[in-house]
Amino acid sequence: MRRRTFIHNSGRIGLGFLGLQTFVSACKSGNPDPTAQLSEDPSLLHPGYGKLLEDPVGVLKLPKGFSYKIISQKGQPMSDGFLVPGAADGMATFAGPQGKVLIIRNHEVSPGDLAGGPFGSDLSLLSQVSSNQLYDYGRGTKPCLGGTTTVLYNPVTGAVEQEYLSLAGTIRNCAGGPTPWQSWITCEENTSKADEELEKDHGYNFEVPAQASPKLFDPQPIKGMGRFNHEAICVDPRTSIVYQTEDRGDGLIYRYLPNQKGQMQAGGKLQILAIKGKPSFDTRNWADLESEKMVVNRQYAVEWLDIDGVDAPDDDLRLRGYEKGAARFARGEGMWFGEGEAYFACTNGGDLEHGQIFRYIPSPYEGQSGESDVPGTVEIFVEPNNTDLVESADNLTIAPHGDLVICEDKKTPRIVGITPEGEIYHIARNVGYKSEFAGATFSPDGKTLFVNIQGPGLTLAIEGPWDKRERLLG
Numbered sequence: 001m002r003r004r005t006f007i008h009n010s011g012r013i014g015l016g017f018l019g020l021q022t023f024v025s026a027c028k029s030g031n032p033d034p035t036a037q038l039s040e041d042p043s044l045l046h047p048g049y050g051k052l053l054e055d056p057v058g059v060l061k062l063p064k065g066f067s068y069k070i071i072s073q074k075g076q077p078m079s080d081g082f083l084v085p086g087a088a089d090g091m092a093t094f095a096g097p098q099g100k101v102l103i104i105r106n107h108e109v110s111p112g113d114l115a116g117g118p119f120g121s122d123l124s125l126l127s128q129v130s131s132n133q134l135y136d137y138g139r140g141t142k143p144c145l146g147g148t149t150t151v152l153y154n155p156v157t158g159a160v161e162q163e164y165l166s167l168a169g170t171i172r173n174c175a176g177g178p179t180p181w182q183s184w185i186t187c188e189e190n191t192s193k194a195d196e197e198l199e200k201d202h203g204y205n206f207e208v209p210a211q212a213s214p215k216l217f218d219p220q221p222i223k224g225m226g227r228f229n230h231e232a233i234c235v236d237p238r239t240s241i242v243y244q245t246e247d248r249g250d251g252l253i254y255r256y257l258p259n260q261k262g263q264m265q266a267g268g269k270l271q272i273l274a275i276k277g278k279p280s281f282d283t284r285n286w287a288d289l290e291s292e293k294m295v296v297n298r299q300y301a302v303e304w305l306d307i308d309g310v311d312a313p314d315d316d317l318r319l320r321g322y323e324k325g326a327a328r329f330a331r332g333e334g335m336w337f338g339e340g341e342a343y344f345a346c347t348n349g350g351d352l353e354h355g356q357i358f359r360y361i362p363s364p365y366e367g368q369s370g371e372s373d374v375p376g377t378v379e380i381f382v383e384p385n386n387t388d389l390v391e392s393a394d395n396l397t398i399a400p401h402g403d404l405v406i407c408e409d410k411k412t413p414r415i416v417g418i419t420p421e422g423e424i425y426h427i428a429r430n431v432g433y434k435s436e437f438a439g440a441t442f443s444p445d446g447k448t449l450f451v452n453i454q455g456p457g458l459t460l461a462i463e464g465p466w467d468k469r470e471r472l473l474g
Contacts, residue, residue, distance in 0.1 A: 048425025066464030074457025086116030134169025245332030400446030
């Protein structure tokens with residue numbers, strides 16, 4: 001089923017995270033309100049791939065037929081002589097040479113976290129790079145340690161054949177997103193300014209080409225995309241327009257219209273999302289807000305407003321944007337572009353503040369003069385009301401078979417799937433570490449799910465019968 005049909009059908013019954021199976025069961029039982037808050041009965045879950053089984057090693061619970069392998073770990077030596085940085089976060093995959101897989105991976109490392117950086121706890125490896133290869137050398141005393149690494153993975157042998165530092169000298173590279181022109185845009189979740197320790201302002205996006213041979217790429221900030229607390233991006237392959245989330249409790253959704261397709265550094269226009277006819281609308285749906293609530297599964301027409309001063313030395317883009325009429329969102333997180341539509345998570349939105357997932361459908365005239373007559377639409381696709389099903393959705397991706405795959409940001413997180421019929425199932429549970437999942441992304445052939453466990457700095461490859469998920473109602 002096409003994802004657009006899926007959304008239309010789930011929207012008609014207005015279930016969000018409740019799921020069709022629960023709806024049917026409730027109706028049969030005579031429940032007058034089948035969309036009421038779910039109980040904690042695990043049978044309400046869609047069977048998905050089946051029950052999660054205990055792991056003899058005590059790291060990851062998976063369904064029968066699935067297996068995982070730790071392919072990279074913080075502190076291990078890489079091909080270029082540096083160490084695998086910690087705090088692995090957002091990732092994407094690209095087709096590599098000879099059927100291999102290229103993975104570009106973010107590292108959400110802050111200055112001063114020497115043990116999590118690529119240069120060793122004593123910075124002994126820092127001398128192997130020149131200061132201009134780092135975006136911010138930290139005046140030689142406190143270099144910034146965030147950035148990206150690139151991994152060349154052989155799916156036949158299950159081995160990493162290359163692993164290297166591909167961007168250095170940034171702060172807290174949290175998420176980002178892949179581009180149709182085979183690169184990764186990595187985002188700084190930090191807006192620190194130059195001071196007695198830092199040489200440069202932060203809060204920018206950087207582009208990293210997907211390349212198998214080791215290279216530390218020139219760290220050039222894409223200033224036209226705005227300076228703010230970035231989280232993730234996604235690109236519409238039809239238009240090359242880039243959409244962006246902001247990880248703030250009062251953040252906005254942005255889009256960047258590049259002057260030249262695929263040329264982010266050639267300049268462009270930054271705009272902010274507003275609900276048409278509802279200026280300064282609050283989408284967060286928090287219980288203590290007295291403003292109008294956004295209705296789940298209702299499509300709202302949008303308009304995109306120009307905003308100036310995008311370099312925002314006072315880190316006030318979101319505040320000026322809201323005053324101008326932009327919609328407000330609760331901690332925008334992961335973002336992914338599917339079949340003609342984008343999805344993004346807001347980690348603590350919703351009445352119970354357990355998170356929301358939005359869907360944006362671009363206008364057929366997106367970014368063009370006819371857009372105002374046939375505007376794009378945004379809706380709350382799901383807003384959880386039962387933490388037994390899903391909680392604090394963070395990074396997300398779309399599987400080749402069409403399901404949404406979501407990483408939870410909590411101490412004992414799960415990887416959660418949502419079927420094209422709107423049902424919830426669990427793919428994995430982290431039982432070995434009290435740390436979030438991050439960066440879920442499938443290999444280009446759809447056979448392997450790569451994901452990070454952030455705290456211990458692990459990257460895992462999960463294999464299994466991804467195409468054998470049970471259909472609707474079993």
